[in-house]
Amino acid sequence: MNVRLDQDKCVASGQCVLAAPDVFDQRDEDGIAVLLTSAPSTEDAEGVRHAATVCPALAIHLTEATAED
Structure with a gap:
């Protein structure tokens, strides 16, 4: 899994x-x-998947690893 956070979209909900x-x-x-x-x-x-789901600003982006990775 790779995580990217767009701080410009973040609304600081925590x-x-x-x-x-x-x-x-x-x-x-x-x-x-x-x-x-x-x-x-x-x-x-x-927990990271849950965080991406509940982020009100949709600022968390996930890339799941494949079997080839």
């Missing part, structure tokens, strides 16, 4: 941090999400 705290954080000054890793662990994958 849903991603709640869903996957090892992958997302928020800047102190404005609450905009920060991507901690673009290649989350297998253990974090479900």
